[in-house]
Amino acid sequence: MGVPVVEAVGVTKRFGATVALREAGITVEAGESHALVGRNGAGKSTLVSLLTGLQQPDAGSIRFAGEPAPAVGDTAAWRGKVACVYQRSTVVPDLTVAENLFLNRQSVNRQSSNRQGGSALRPIRWRALRARAAELLAEYGVDVDPGARIARLTVEQRQFVEIARALSFGARFIVLDEPTAKLDARGIERLFAKLRELQAQGVAFLFISHHLQEVYDLCTRVTVFRDARHILTAPVAELGHDALVEAMTGESGAPAPAGTVGMVRAGRSDAGRGAALLEVDGLTLPGSFADVSLTVCAGEVVGLAGATASGCVQLGETVAGLHRPRGGRIAVGGRGLRPGDIPAALSAGVGFVPEDRHLQGLVANRSVAENATLTVTDQLGPYGTVLPARTRAFARRMIDDLDIRTPDAVTPVAALSGGNQQKVVVARALATEPRVLVAIRPTNGVDVKSKEFLLGRFRRHADEGHAALIVSDELDDLRGCDRVVAMFHGRVAAEFPAGWSDDQVVAAMEGLTTSEQHETKERSAHGGHD
Amino acid sequence: MAATTDAGSTASGAAAPSAATATAAAPTGRRIDLARYRDLSLVPVLLVLGVIGFIVSPAFLTSANLLGVAQQSTELSLLVLGEALILITGKMDLSLESTIGVGPVVAMWLVLPSHGGRFQGLGLLPTWTAIPLCLLTGALIGAVNGFLILKLRLNGFIVTLGGLTMLRGLQVALSQGQSIVEVPNSFLYLGETSWLGAPAAVWICLVLFAVGGAALAWLRHGRALYAIGGNAEAARTAGIRVDRITWSVLVVGSVLAAFAGVLYTGHYGSISADQGSGWIFQVFAATVIGGVSLNGGKGTLFGALTGVLTLQLVVNVMTLAGVPPLWNQFLNGAIIIVALVISRYASGEKQE
Numbered sequence: 001m002g003v004p005v006v007e008a009v010g011v012t013k014r015f016g017a018t019v020a021l022r023e024a025g026i027t028v029e030a031g032e033s034h035a036l037v038g039r040n041g042a043g044k045s046t047l048v049s050l051l052t053g054l055q056q057p058d059a060g061s062i063r064f065a066g067e068p069a070p071a072v073g074d075t076a077a078w079r080g081k082v083a084c085v086y087q088r089s090t091v092v093p094d095l096t097v098a099e100n101l102f103l104n105r106q107s108v109n110r111q112s113s114n115r116q117g118g119s120a121l122r123p124i125r126w127r128a129l130r131a132r133a134a135e136l137l138a139e140y141g142v143d144v145d146p147g148a149r150i151a152r153l154t155v156e157q158r159q160f161v162e163i164a165r166a167l168s169f170g171a172r173f174i175v176l177d178e179p180t181a182k183l184d185a186r187g188i189e190r191l192f193a194k195l196r197e198l199q200a201q202g203v204a205f206l207f208i209s210h211h212l213q214e215v216y217d218l219c220t221r222v223t224v225f226r227d228a229r230h231i232l233t234a235p236v237a238e239l240g241h242d243a244l245v246e247a248m249t250g251e252s253g254a255p256a257p258a259g260t261v262g263m264v265r266a267g268r269s270d271a272g273r274g275a276a277l278l279e280v281d282g283l284t285l286p287g288s289f290a291d292v293s294l295t296v297c298a299g300e301v302v303g304l305a306g307a308t309a310s311g312c313v314q315l316g317e318t319v320a321g322l323h324r325p326r327g328g329r330i331a332v333g334g335r336g337l338r339p340g341d342i343p344a345a346l347s348a349g350v351g352f353v354p355e356d357r358h359l360q361g362l363v364a365n366r367s368v369a370e371n372a373t374l375t376v377t378d379q380l381g382p383y384g385t386v387l388p389a390r391t392r393a394f395a396r397r398m399i400d401d402l403d404i405r406t407p408d409a410v411t412p413v414a415a416l417s418g419g420n421q422q423k424v425v426v427a428r429a430l431a432t433e434p435r436v437l438v439a440i441r442p443t444n445g446v447d448v449k450s451k452e453f454l455l456g457r458f459r460r461h462a463d464e465g466h467a468a469l470i471v472s473d474e475l476d477d478l479r480g481c482d483r484v485v486a487m488f489h490g491r492v493a494a495e496f497p498a499g500w501s502d503d504q505v506v507a508a509m510e511g512l513t514t515s516e517q518h519e520t521k522e523r524s525a526h527g528g529h530d
Numbered sequence: 531m532a533a534t535t536d537a538g539s540t541a542s543g544a545a546a547p548s549a550a551t552a553t554a555a556a557p558t559g560r561r562i563d564l565a566r567y568r569d570l571s572l573v574p575v576l577l578v579l580g581v582i583g584f585i586v587s588p589a590f591l592t593s594a595n596l597l598g599v600a601q602q603s604t605e606l607s608l609l610v611l612g613e614a615l616i617l618i619t620g621k622m623d624l625s626l627e628s629t630i631g632v633g634p635v636v637a638m639w640l641v642l643p644s645h646g647g648r649f650q651g652l653g654l655l656p657t658w659t660a661i662p663l664c665l666l667t668g669a670l671i672g673a674v675n676g677f678l679i680l681k682l683r684l685n686g687f688i689v690t691l692g693g694l695t696m697l698r699g700l701q702v703a704l705s706q707g708q709s710i711v712e713v714p715n716s717f718l719y720l721g722e723t724s725w726l727g728a729p730a731a732v733w734i735c736l737v738l739f740a741v742g743g744a745a746l747a748w749l750r751h752g753r754a755l756y757a758i759g760g761n762a763e764a765a766r767t768a769g770i771r772v773d774r775i776t777w778s779v780l781v782v783g784s785v786l787a788a789f790a791g792v793l794y795t796g797h798y799g800s801i802s803a804d805q806g807s808g809w810i811f812q813v814f815a816a817t818v819i820g821g822v823s824l825n826g827g828k829g830t831l832f833g834a835l836t837g838v839l840t841l842q843l844v845v846n847v848m849t850l851a852g853v854p855p856l857w858n859q860f861l862n863g864a865i866i867i868v869a870l871v872i873s874r875y876a877s878g879e880k881q882e
Contacts, residue, residue, distance in 0.1 A: 320767070322766075322767065342766060342767065342769050343769040343770075343771060345769075346769040347769075352767060354764075354767050359761075359763055359764075360761075360763045360764055360766075360767045361764055361767070362761065362764055363756070363757050363760030363761040363764050363765065363827060364760065364761065365760050365827055365828060366756055366757065366760050366827065370753070370756070370757070371764075374757055374764075374765070374768040374770070375768045375769055377750035377753060377754070378750060380750070381748070381750075384749055384750050384751065385748045385749055385750070386748055386749065386750045386752075386753050387748065388747075388748075428768060
């Protein structure tokens with residue numbers, strides 16, 4: 001192997017009293033896909049900010065292809081070395097692909113296009129700009145119209161554009177910070193195909209993900225951080241799932257079955273099942289799903305699997321009252337639910353963990369206590385009052401119940417780590433002691449430990465005689481469910497009892513059904529439900 | 531390539547998380563404490579103004595002067611009360627400054643006789659209905675704003691900017707551009723009476739602020755305003771009826787503005803065609819320097835009230851110091867900017 005594209009040795013970074021990174025290091029070779037994993041707070045983001053020149057290490061050295069890193073603040077020099085594709089997009093959604101690619105260097109001519117600026121007074125030649133953009137995209141095999149507005153692209157296309165832009169600055173090392181968090185299975189496949197293609201051209205990637213399966217699918221080596229330290233670096237092929245999780249959590253001998261990071265499977269029989277708590281009958285929401293029927297019984301955790309476009313998320317949201325269905329019926333505990341009415345769903349006993357905690361789950365600048373009790377303000381005092389003492393007591397109970405790591409109940413949720421924020425959202429849903437809990441992608445962007453905890457908490461909720469519906473496309477979320485219902489293109493494609501294989505469920509989510517199943521589906525599509 | 535492992539990391543693994551949590555918690559706690567006192571950040575400013583006033587003129591610390599300042603603050607503070615509620619909910623209402631004028635004018639147009647006086651009313655309703663009519667006009671304006679913003683999903687800023695202009699025009703048209711000097715007695719009573727040695731308007735204002743503050747602190751629908759302003763979608767998924775509550779807040783804000791019109795009219799005994807004109811800048815300034823966020827979800831009514839008092843006291847102190855009134859506008863602008871800078875550093879938060 002030649003000189004590594006990036007090499008960080010013994011870097012330490014402190015923020016006040018907190019040591020964010022303690023003598024950690026990482027080495028990424030050219031053309032390598034290197035995974036960086038660790039629980040929230042392990043120091044991954046700090047390392048990224050050091051590697052991308054946003055911050056300066058207190059000690060240690062960073063070298064790019066053998067040369068020392070540019071000075072912090074020399075943006076142009078850093079751009080030529082490294083780029084980072086964040087969870088949140090750094091392109092301007094209302095501008096075209098071409099303009100985003102050459103932002104702030106629109107009028108620079110071809111010869112000096114790697115440099116910033118150019119004459120401020122030189123007018124932009126739009127036709128030439130588009131041509132150069134098309135050329136650049138073609139060079140890296142990105143199939144996107146340079147004249148399209150970014151807002152109209154899919155998430156992975158947007159990421160391709162960001163990667164292409166990074167490469168056009170001359171960077172041969174790209175940090176991908178949870179690039180798959182917002183993608184469905186197909187999008188991930190396309191992204192990975194593109195990354196492998198670029199890898200073959202010598203581009204190196206540092207891949208950060210909470211989704212360990214992706215690490216095995218894409219990466220050659222993996223580095224584990226824990227508690228601000230470097231724990232290990234090893235070829236992915238030599239490191240089993242258990243060993244990897246152990247390195248991340250620092251706990252050995254988790255008795256989970258090989259390859260599972262989920263909750264302990266219940267393996268209960270049908271006899272233990274109670275009455276039907278959630279009944280969905282012939283539900284239709286135009287543009288999302290049609291004629292879906294589904295039952296969840298007391299004591300049961302049911303998984304609803306499906307890709308982004310399958311309509312499973314919208315189905316979960318409809319049960320919670322976010323959308324008003326065109327046809328069909330939802331019943332909780334045998335009583336029909338007023339369609340499209342969130343307060344009605346809540347009072348009927350539906351708890352809801354929304355898909356995106358930032359957009360729908362949390363009021364970021366308000367306290368943990370306030371967020372956790374947002375659904376139960378009617379229980380916190382007489383005559384429509386909300387008594388602070390009762391709010392605090394209630395919040396403390398939820399904080400204990402869900403093991404939320406927060407300095408105080410009055411801390412704004414924005415100050416919490418992702419996993420703990422998600423626990424606040426779950427607390428909010430569980431606060432009403434719902435008979436039916438609907439959780440949409442409940443472990444999205446959550447560290448392994450919290451993930452395990454949350455899934456275990458859902459199981460406990462079911463064991464207490466309630467029902468839980470987990471909507472997700474992550475197999476780890478679905479592994480502990482009593483049943484998994486797979487959706488494809490707005491219809492129920494298949495149903496699996498516990499003990500399914502990954503291949504079966506993924507195949508059903510991807511619409512790869514046998515011809516027999518396909519026929520059944522067609523029939524039910526035309527003949528209504530009976 | 532061989533796996534490299536840090537020695538000793540396993541041993542420290544168990545102890546490290548709790549230590550990390552503790553160290554991370556300390557700075558967070560300090561910052562929040564400061565942020566919690568954000569609403570009080572103008573209190574020292576008020577005290578300093580008091581001291582300056584005391585030094586500048588012996589007339590400052592007299593009950594006549596201070597009650598005068600309080601009475602002059604009442605109309606502005608009611609607008610600020612309404613605007614603070616609306617801003618906390620994450621909306622904006624510019625039309626309040628026209629409501630303060632058009633409310634009383636519409637009421638008088640309906641109750642004053644069609645002949646005899648200088649102002650030609652319709653004389654449709656008995657005179658005692660003037661105040662209820664004025665408040666009703668405010669409620670109607672708020673309801674229409676709510677309809678445009680929440681049902682038609684129009685931009686609140688532009689809708690209420692249109693409302694501001696339109697309502698001002700309505701007032702000018704109804705009053706034919708003249709001041710109305712025949713004011714019903716009920717208006718005059720509220721504007722001129724004293725209860726327990728202080729003007730009635732001051733008491734009413736204090737009560738309204740106390741009621742509003744208590745509602746925001748201890749009522750579930752009051753708490754809901756913060757949730758809606760902080761993240762409307764999260765509030766919606768938590769079962770809060772976002773549109774209904776926002777609509778109510780817009781109506782309450784306009785009613786408060788109309789009531790401010792009653793007090794103002796009663797206080798000065800007439801309505802001029804430009805009553806309230808240009809006030810909205812002061813309203814926003816007082817609200818924002820008092821710690822209410824323009825982005826919603828943050829702030830208290832107490833903070834907003836200190837904002838009003840700061841603006842009024844500065845003018846009062848300057849007047850007593852003999853600064854010509856022509857400089858008032860300049861000083862008002864300057865104090866807004868200075869107060870913003872102070873609160874920016876007092877709270878350590880950016881004000882975007």
